[in-house]
Amino acid sequence: MSTSASKPCPICRKPRSEQFHPFCSQRCKDRDLARWFSDSYAVPGPPADPEVVASNDWGEQD
Template identity: 60%
Template sequence: MTKSSTCPMCGAPTQEATRPFCSRRCADIDLGRWFSGQYRVPGPPADEENAEKPEINDER
């Protein structure tokens, strides 16, 4: 007996093609939440003063 997985967004049964989600729509909603910053991984605050500056190559 296997346990059926459910979509973490809406609770519907998952589909193999979009696992662990039930549809591409739920997968896109989840991705949008990551991009907007609704999901965060906890950690120490970033030290912006000592952050590395991107190198600019002005050689022409």
Template identity: 60%
Template structure:
């Protein structure tokens, strides 16, 4: 049985232990940039302003 090593999700090169799951700081930063720039999205409807404020208020009580 052959075990296939996991690859960097950005460039498909072998992963680096220092930057797992990426191969380098460049790919790690590219991924982070995608999240900041709305390149990735979690499916679902947008939260209503009332829901956000209720969550913030609840967080202060804890």
């Protein structure tokens, strides 16, 4: 029963450890957490105004 060994650590692609599943180490576990936090902090606000985007000529419209 070692199916978990078929997938690598999602952070560094090294063989994962059962102890730190699904990562290979506490370090990668922390990195993943930090990435989640930084992602949520990185959101500057609401997305670009659709009207502003539509007024730009992106060459997508007919």
